[in-house]
Amino acid sequence: MNNPLSAYHIFYEVAKAGSFSKATNQLYISQPAISKSIQKLEDALHTRLFLRNSKGVRLTPEGQLLFQHLDTAFSAITSAETKLETLTRTDGGTLHIGVSTTLCKYLLLPYLSAFIREHPQINIRIRCQSSNETLKMLADDAIDIGLVGMPEHKTGFIYENLVEIEDIFVATSTYMSHLPQDMTSTREILEASTLMLLDKNNMTRQYIDDYLARNQIQTKDYIEISNMDLLIEFAKIGVGVACVIKNFVQEELADGQLQQIPLDIPIHKRDVGFAYKKTHLQNDALSCFLDFCRG
Known part of the structure; x- marks a missing residue:
């Protein structure tokens, strides 16, 4: 997506309004434009966010997860903007x-x-x-x-x-237990897993793609997600193996929600x-x- 933040804002306002038509009053864009943006977001996340009916729309479980995180994020942004604007400069x-x-x-x-x-x-x-x-x-x-x-x-x-940051692969212990237990190499584990990666426009994704290519690791089954926080959350519910920045999952690693997958050839720190x-x-x-x- 060219402007994922804009797409998330449109999704957020539609979810709050409960219908595409009502959201037009908040977004000041046409209903077809809203529909197109939501479709592109669903395609990018490879999931359905809304269930449509004659009265409007309602969130799917995946949509509800996304909305909860966006509600926290947009509330924090609004609060920060308010504080910044009220300061005397x-x-x-x-x-x-x-x-x-x-x-x-x-x-x-x-x-x-x-x-x-x-x-x-x-x-x-x-x-x-x-x-x-x-x-x-x-x-x-x-x-x-x-x-x-x-x-x-x-x-x-x-x-x-x-x-300095470090890129790592993480998953739940439950997800790892469902993989064939005779696999020992990084390549075997990653090629047998559903990999969750940031979208291709992201600098981190480009760095990881280079790592996979250098080590001849084929990503047969992967999901692209445009937000690191969502990568972490999807990993925590056992969707697959996520490539995340270790600095940002210290709490999840410490309490056992996620486990780091050992790599035969480590990813160079950045x-x-x-x-x-x-x-x-x-x-x-x-x-x-x-x-x-x-x-």
Whole structure:
């Protein structure tokens, strides 16, 4: 999907309204456009989200799961926007940040929370999209800074590392027990499993595809999901083997909800950090933010 956040917003408003026609009043787009967006989302997630009837629509169990997570996410975004807009900002400038939804939730928000408390006069604007899109916006001067995986080609960017992340494969012990027990190699386990991966536009997915190709692992049965949180949730209910970032499932690994699948050849760890252009340092808000994160 070109704009998954927009598709999720449409799904969310339809679910709240209970019908496509009522949702048009909230979304200000036509009913056919809503129907098309929902169909594309269902196709991308390989599942049915709504059951249609003469009175409107109702959520399937899968749709209810998605709605619950989106309700939490959109409520948090609304709360953050309200707090940001109510703060008095006169001469602090504006900082435009690009970041994926996953990195925003797990890495950026803790920094932003403390930064805003110390610098309420700085106006923060966040654009959530894939890391690839963030780099493109940075190249086009549409944002001041991006939180991304370390770019393969850093020409034109300054990159400052923030944290090292590790990609792993996880599943429930119950799911693993249903696989043939004579399998011992990584290739055998992954090729016999239903793999759950991020969509192909995602930088993490591209990194994992390279790993699978180098090790000649054939993904015979896989599901594409555009959100790391949903990957984790689907893994927890035993849908299959999910490729996730270890840093973000520490709690699930510690309490046994998920188990890490040992790999014959480990996936190389990756760096995540801030990318920006030297020319953007003329923005005092960016310099202030970088100094805060370095400290």
